[in-house]
Amino acid sequence: MSTITDAPTLLAAVHHTASAQAPLAPTAQAPLRAPILELRSAAVHYGRVEAMRDVSFALQPGDIGCLLGPSGCGKTTALRAIAGFEPLTGGIILLKGQTISASGESMAPEARGIGMVFQDYALFPHLTVERNIAFGLGHRGSQSDAGNVARVRELLDLTGLDQLAHKFPHELSGGQQQRVALARALARKPELLLLDEPFSSLDTELRERLSLELRELIKASGTTALMVTHDQHEAFSIADVVGLMRDGHIEQWDNAYNLYHRPASRFVADFIGQGVFLPGKVLNDSHVQIELGELDGSVPMPCHQGCDACGKGCAVDVLLRPDDVIHDDASPLQAEVMRKAFRGAQFLYTLKLPSGREVLALVPSHHNHAIGERIGIRLEVDHVVAFQPTP
Numbered sequence: 333m334s335t336i337t338d339a340p341t342l343l344a345a346v347h348h349t350a351s352a353q354a355p356l357a358p359t360a361q362a363p364l365r366a367p368i369l370e371l372r373s374a375a376v377h378y379g380r381v382e383a384m385r386d387v388s389f390a391l392q393p394g395d396i397g398c399l400l401g402p403s404g405c406g407k408t409t410a411l412r413a414i415a416g417f418e419p420l421t422g423g424i425i426l427l428k429g430q431t432i433s434a435s436g437e438s439m440a441p442e443a444r445g446i447g448m449v450f451q452d453y454a455l456f457p458h459l460t461v462e463r464n465i466a467f468g469l470g471h472r473g474s475q476s477d478a479g480n481v482a483r484v485r486e487l488l489d490l491t492g493l494d495q496l497a498h499k500f501p502h503e504l505s506g507g508q509q510q511r512v513a514l515a516r517a518l519a520r521k522p523e524l525l526l527l528d529e530p531f532s533s534l535d536t537e538l539r540e541r542l543s544l545e546l547r548e549l550i551k552a553s554g555t556t557a558l559m560v561t562h563d564q565h566e567a568f569s570i571a572d573v574v575g576l577m578r579d580g581h582i583e584q585w586d587n588a589y590n591l592y593h594r595p596a597s598r599f600v601a602d603f604i605g606q607g608v609f610l611p612g613k614v615l616n617d618s619h620v621q622i623e624l625g626e627l628d629g630s631v632p633m634p635c636h637q638g639c640d641a642c643g644k645g646c647a648v649d650v651l652l653r654p655d656d657v658i659h660d661d662a663s664p665l666q667a668e669v670m671r672k673a674f675r676g677a678q679f680l681y682t683l684k685l686p687s688g689r690e691v692l693a694l695v696p697s698h699h700n701h702a703i704g705e706r707i708g709i710r711l712e713v714d715h716v717v718a719f720q721p722t723p
Contacts, residue, residue: 365392365393366393366428366429367390367391367392367393367426368391368392368393368427368428368523368524368556369390369391369397369414369425369426369427369524369556369558370389370390370391370425370426370429371387371388371389371390371410371414371423371424371425371426372388372423372424372425372426373386373387373388373422373423373424374386374387374388374410374413374420374422374423374424374425374433375387375420375421375422375423376406376409376410376413376418376419376420376421376580377421382580383406383409383580384406384409384410384413384580384581385406385422385579385580385581386422386423386581387406387410387423387577387580387581387582388423388582389575389582389585391524391556391558391573392556393556394551394554394555394556395556395557395572395573396547396550396551396556396557396558396559396570396571396572396573397557397558397559397571397572397573397574397575398558398559398560398561398566398567398570398571398573398574398575399411399558399559399560399561399574399575399577399582400560400561400562400563400564400567400574400575400576400577401562401576401577401578401603402562402578402603403562405577405578405579405580406577406579406580406581407560407561407562407577408528408529408560409580410560410577411526411528411558411560413425413433414433414446414524414526414558415441415444415446415448415526416432416433416438416439416440416441416444416446417441419433419435419438420433420434420435420438421435422435423435427444427445427446427523427524428523432444444523444524445520445522445523445524446522446523446524446525446526447468447517447518447519447520447522447524447525447526447555448517448525448526448527448528449510449513449514449517449525449526449527449528449530450513450528451528451529451530451532453501453509453510453512453513454513455501455509455512455513455516456501457500457501457502458500459500459501460497460498460499460500461488461493461496461497461498461499461500461501461504461512462484462488462497462498464501464512464516465484465487465488465512465515465516465519466480466484466519467516468515468516468517468518468519468520469483469484469519469520470520483519484519487515487518487519488515490515490518490549490552490553491511491512491514491515491549492511493508493511493512493515496508507541507542507545510530510531510542510546511549514546514549514550518553518555521555522555523556524555524556524557524558525550525555525556525557525558526557526558526559527557527558527559527560528559528560529559529560529561529562530546530559530561531543531561531563531566539563539566540565540569543565543566543569543570544569544570546570547569547570559571564603564604564605567588568588571588572587573585573586573587574586574587574588574591576591576599576600576603576604578599578603583596583597583599583600584596584597584600591604592604592605592653593714593715593717594715594717595651595717597719598649598719598722601651601717601719605653606653606654606680606692607651607652607653607654607692608651608652608689608690608691608692609649609650609651609652609719610622610623610624610649610650610652610689610691611623611647611648611649611650611721612627612647612648612649612650612718613645613646613647613648614645614646614647614648615645620648620650620716620718622650623685623686623687623689624665624685624711625711627650627713627716647721648718648719648720648721649718649719649720649721649722650716650717650718651717651718651719652691652692652711652713653692654680654692654693654694655694655712656711656712656713657683657691657692657693657694657709657711658693658709658710658711658712659681659693659695659696659699659707659708659709660708660709660710661707661708662708663708663709663710664708665708665709665710666686666706666707666708666709667683667684667685667686667691667693667706667707667709668683668684668704668705668706669681669682669683669701669702669703669704669705669706669707670682670683670684670690670703671703672701672703674697675697676697677696677697678694678695678696678697679694679695679696679697679699679700679701680692680693680694681693681694681695681701681707683707683709691709693709
């Protein structure tokens with residue numbers, strides 16, 4: 333961790349992801365396993381429209397993955413292609429090492445061993461909770477088979493629905509309906525579970541609570557899962573690994589920590605969390621100058637002239653997150669409060685620097701400063717991120 337004090341010096345552990353789609357490196361404690369799901373340069377076209385292009389990632393057994401991104405980025409197309417609802421026009425999709433989709437050939441959706449939770453849950457209104465779950469076993473809601481009865485009871489217990497077994501969907505809350513849909517999708521013990529925007533019909537407060545509950549249920553079932561969402565908070569609270577998509581392509585497939593602190597592209601840095609860019613100048617291979625001081629650490633990108641930190645003053649944009657800027661009354665570095673947003677335990681301050689540029693700072697809410705007031709700040713930066721300046 334680094335600080336800027338009277339002499340503006342920043343000691344930073346500088347790390348950067350090597351490539352936008354590099355998988356997480358295995359550790360000695362957790363060796364890389366054969367993936368349950370793997371996409372290799374998968375592509376989907378609708379006529380001349382390229383909905384998904386060169387998408388490659390792997391999902392390990394027991395992990396929860398997430399495709400995250402804005403509307404129209406291709407995440408739902410990717411999910412539908414994995415489920416077998418959209419044919420590939422390029423690349424391949426493998427499930428447990430077996431090709432299930434390729435250009436010109438596709439295994440039928442019902443033969444893939446994949447469960448799916450739809451956006452609207454698609455529960456049958458005329459069937460009780462237990463019969464909706466039993467429908468997932470393929471016998472139209474009847475429970476004549478002893479093995480099926482046992483599986484339904486197991487899922488009712490897993491999802492905490494055992495006291496609601498004889499209720500109908502309209503008698504359930506949104507969260508309870510979601511658990512019924514999840515139990516039905518898990519009924520046949522699928523190799524892979526797909527979830528399409530599972531919280532889109534729920535209010536914000538319920539989403540936050542149920543996201544943790546959903547993760548616990550999926551983990552307890554031992555199922556590998558992949559969901560899509562446009563909400564990064566949902567992605568971060570549920571998924572082990574997240575793929576941020578843009579224009580049909582994955583910009584970065586990584587864990588939430590690296591997406592936030594070590595974004596592989598400027599788009600990732602802009603989309604994930606909040607932050608601002610300050611102009612900087614490369615001094616050498618271990619120093620970059622910004623107006624708040626000199627950043628000491630490995631330069632996290634090559635100069636835009638194509639050489640490695642040539643020391644000729646190449647311009648870069650340096651990312652500062654709100655948690656990098658610390659309110660400190662004792663600091664000689666002052667900034668003016670321009671805007672503030674109350675967030676309960678914290679204020680999000682927009683601060684104007686002497687140059688006129690602005691930075692963001694998260695400050696405990698008992699530090700309630702007025703607009704126009706000048707406050708002391710210092711930096712604590714664990715990861716320095718820099719990109720080429722935008723044209």
